Amino acid sequence: MDTSTLSPASAxxxxxxxxxxxxxxxxxxxxxxxxxxxxxxxxNPASVLFxxxxxxxxxDVQYIQPWQFGHPEQKKTGLALHKATRLQPTEDVxxxxxxxxxxxxxxxxxxxxxxxxxxxxxRFFPGIAAAMAEQWGE
Numbered sequence: 001m002d003t004s005t006l007s008p009a010s011a012x013x014x015x016x017x018x019x020x021x022x023x024x025x026x027x028x029x030x031x032x033x034x035x036x037x038x039x040x041x042x043x044n045p046a047s048v049l050f051x052x053x054x055x056x057x058x059x060d061v062q063y064i065q066p067w068q069f070g071h072p073e074q075k076k077t078g079l080a081l082h083k084a085t086r087l088q089p090t091e092d093v094x095x096x097x098x099x100x101x102x103x104x105x106x107x108x109x110x111x112x113x114x115x116x117x118x119x120x121x122x123r124f125f126p127g128i129a130a131a132m133a134e135q136w137g138e
Contacts, residue, residue, distance in 0.1 A: 069127030072097035
């Protein structure tokens with residue numbers, strides 16, 4: 001796929017769209033049970049993937065927020081659960097978060113363009129990771 005004539009943003013979008021059918025194929029194999037696993041959890045920011053899984057496979061999709069795990073921020077994240085239990089909140093700080101200015105609690109949304117923006121937007125919240133390790137670890 002030649003993306004040399006596109007803007008960087010358009011090229012990135014084209015590459016993501018090109019990879020989507022393969023991602024859906026893998027997800028479909030997980031959802032219909034053709035992949036032999038005990039359980040699988042797919043994490044991704046709220047996206048087109050989760051309505052697809054719900055519609056096509058009646059998948060269990062859970063949405064979580066960082067404020068449910070001790071981080072006073074908002075960033076809706078989806079979890080597609082295949083034979084896994086739902087993640088239980090560990091430290092609800094929503095009440096405190098709502099006292100913060102909107103640009104602080106929605107820091108990810110309001111992040112300015114810059115060289116570290118993509119890395120910062122992709123950063124995973126340690127409180128969520130700890131809850132996953134505690135609740136799903138063996």
